[in-house]
Amino acid sequence: MKKIMNDATQIVTEMVDGMALSYPEYVKRLDDLLVLVRSQEESMTNKVGLITGGGTGHEPASAGYIGEGMLSAVVCGQIFSSPTPDQILAAIQTADHGKGVFMIIMNYSGDIMNFDMAREMAVMDDIDVRFIVVDDDIAVEDSTYTQGRRGVAGTVLMEKILGAAADSGASLSEIEALAKQVLPNLKTIGVALSAATVPEVGKPGFTLAEDEVEYGVGIHSEPGYRREEMQPSAKLAEELLARLNDEFNFTPEDHYAVLVNGMGATPLMEQFVFMRDVLNQLADFGVQADFTKVGNFMTSLDMAGVSLTLLKLREDQWLKQLNYPVNTIAMVRK
């Protein structure tokens, strides 16, 4: 393992400082906590606060999405490890501007439990806190016998939509209702070419042969559903779209938002080649892609691979919210 860092145990703290030092116009660090909050306080006045968090190692998610039109604060856990409730509570307190706070939680048991503890504490402070648990990763079977599906790159689209709603003055209940409406229409599936190496661990989460890929891998090197020989980009797109089609049942004239997300070590060049194949194949299904984005949005350290997220645009409003002005480190739209 070769990584640009000083001390594996301090990497998260140093990253948080690095973000605050590099982008003071967007984020500032909360005291000694691993919490980053929006610098432009005025932009939050009288609005519902929107927070998220979880283990780090997914940069620019989530702190890169703090700013006008998106998140109010983000709690950074250790790498791939849920943050602690005291830190989440601090984020809730700072994000509350009298209209309550909405938490976007990715479906990992550690995150759920820690955000839940924080919510209980916040309630004692008389802060109204609601939440959604994002579980867009269709690779994991959704049954009562598992923890349910994981939250992955689709979370970024959820944050974008809810951020737009919050900025437009939606109430906490409206945001909660919107999140619940969007969630079942948000699905992601990924493919890995190599696993991530957690600095404190020092070796990759799993090993793939030089000619192997694994479908359905999570963003913490969780195992996927199938390992096979590396395929051309168009075949990878076919496989991932087939899985998504099982969920959505593509129908001509369906409208979708499409997000191709790089896992960290995969160059943009490859991501664009992949997106080309995805869009061509979606066109063959007769499906409309109204919103398209390509890039590293929700990474997994130095993992190589991509994920494909589709959001079925059931409401015209959602597309408007995706295109709503936003001003964050990693996503800006006029």
Next chain:
Amino acid sequence: MKKIMNDATQIVTEMVDGMALSYPEYVKRLDDLLVLVRSQEESMTNKVGLITGGGTGHEPASAGYIGEGMLSAVVCGQIFSSPTPDQILAAIQTADHGKGVFMIIMNYSGDIMNFDMAREMAVMDDIDVRFIVVDDDIAVEDSTYTQGRRGVAGTVLMEKILGAAADSGASLSEIEALAKQVLPNLKTIGVALSAATVPEVGKPGFTLAEDEVEYGVGIHSEPGYRREEMQPSAKLAEELLARLNDEFNFTPEDHYAVLVNGMGATPLMEQFVFMRDVLNQLADFGVQADFTKVGNFMTSLDMAGVSLTLLKLREDQWLKQLNYPVNTIAMVRK
């Protein structure tokens, strides 16, 4: 080598198509050429056209910087290979809106010669074409015995500044003068943890041991000036800043723009840790960092490493131009 692609010989064409399909609001492809041009034609009326290009494999550079406030068109060569003059000529023709065209060329002999041929052809079409050759990489000795220094990540800051000037209505001569003023104040130096693998070649340009880094490597796996044991981030920052200090001779109250650029496979987390060390050390020199950016701006396929660019802000205007509104795929600022 494992890459998401269909055919190594078609990867550039497919990437160009992918960009145009994913971001039609920003770029469109010119006929069958490997030229991407700005979609918002109105935004170029009566303005000097700004083009660049070169080998691909540096995404988001350069097509990711096409748009209002930055580039008019970009010519995409094969990977790490200069584009051909006929394609450059087409870019010049499309970028010309009666005020002439300015070419930002990175200092590689192939690029210089091909852009020069295209310029000669354009002159026959009565298009006024001027250019700057960016050579910000201080790793290579600048003497009459070499081709001179290479153009690397600093090019993005040059594009930003000139783009702002062009958008504000500067004339071709004004832009040329500005480019010449900025150039000697723009310096970059990089460090590699691993080399890039060109798809058609199939193996990395060089190999570093598990505990080695190489200072001064170019963005095409050109050799650097020293190979040594991997160092902590703060030590890497120290080495690169020492080299930059040799050039700039840091003086308290100097003002700089600072760009930390990921080479492709290096996670943002590591880049932020590195930027933290850079900014802390610059502060120790008493130097002011007025503009700071961290991310993958000028990559080298799947190379791991970072480069550090400093632009000495001799004119207040340059900072304003860096902060001037821009709307491109990879850089947006309100």
Next chain:
Amino acid sequence: MLTVETIAQWMNGWTKDIKANKGYLNELDSVIGDGDHGSNLARGADAIEAALLTAPDDVPSTFKAVAMAIVSKVGGASGALYGTAFLEMYKESQRTTDMVKILDKAMKAMEKRGDSKPGEKTMLDVWEPVVKAAKRGNVTPIVIDDAVESTKDMKATKGRASYVGEKSIGHLDPGAVSSGYLFHNLFEVGLVG
């Protein structure tokens, strides 16, 4: 007897075991989870030791100090679960000094927090039989070890291990192992038997 000192002894034994087995707990977790259980708890162990250096006044505040150390340092599922357990011990110890009752309440709080019950291959599969035995007064090292071992053949349906499904069978649950350490030390200081 439940005192500031016995709790401190209990905790110091536990943190020593955690730190000595940090790598082992990580390894267990890397087979069926994400490989950080040892690192997570080691952070907590340091914090617990630091918190207990300035001895708290009474039993409840001792539990609270431990709970706060865990809550603010461990993170992950285990941080929430052990944190919840010790927060509950803090609350319950204000009402009773009966360690068995206190453990029982703590376990119930954990079940609620984790939305889980014994049989799902978690630390609860150690808590449940040990607390049951404590009620009857027959906790032994063997009871504890058997409970830990029992998770080996279970299929995980909660936590990260649930993602590997069938493949979790045949491996110990890391949280069960760390709870095993907790109870061995509790037994050694004589707070259960």
Next chain:
Amino acid sequence: MLTVETIAQWMNGWTKDIKANKGYLNELDSVIGDGDHGSNLARGADAIEAALLTAPDDVPSTFKAVAMAIVSKVGGASGALYGTAFLEMYKESQRTTDMVKILDKAMKAMEKRGDSKPGEKTMLDVWEPVVKAAKRGNVTPIVIDDAVESTKDMKATKGRASYVGEKSIGHLDPGAVSSGYLFHNLFEVGLVG
């Protein structure tokens, strides 16, 4: 004699050599440059062959067809240099049919384009001695090979190879080797001697 046919023969011999040695040229380039000289020229070779399939009417348009094929397909330094050379041959062949004069003009255009002169470890180190020999009428395969070999001991001061500086000594220049093929084929069709 300079005709559409002899040029086509010359070119077809050259493109065959380029394609047969694509890997070798890449290898040479990867030692002191960026490893693509063979791939660059192979793209051009295909384009030249395609362009010559529909035989042009006269000598200038034959040179022009070759130039355009190179200009639009090769890229890199060599694309600009060979493209410039053949564009100049196109222009000059409108004035003369003297191949030596044509080559001399082409070489001068290349020097201008590359801002370089012989001795800098480039293809010009083949062009210069061969054109000189052609003026005297004593081009032989040995003259060509010696010119190619002469680049081995030079230090590169132009092109990508200049980045490796001293380390370029001891290796052939890839562009010199591909120009060697060019002149061997020119000699074989009898256009120089």
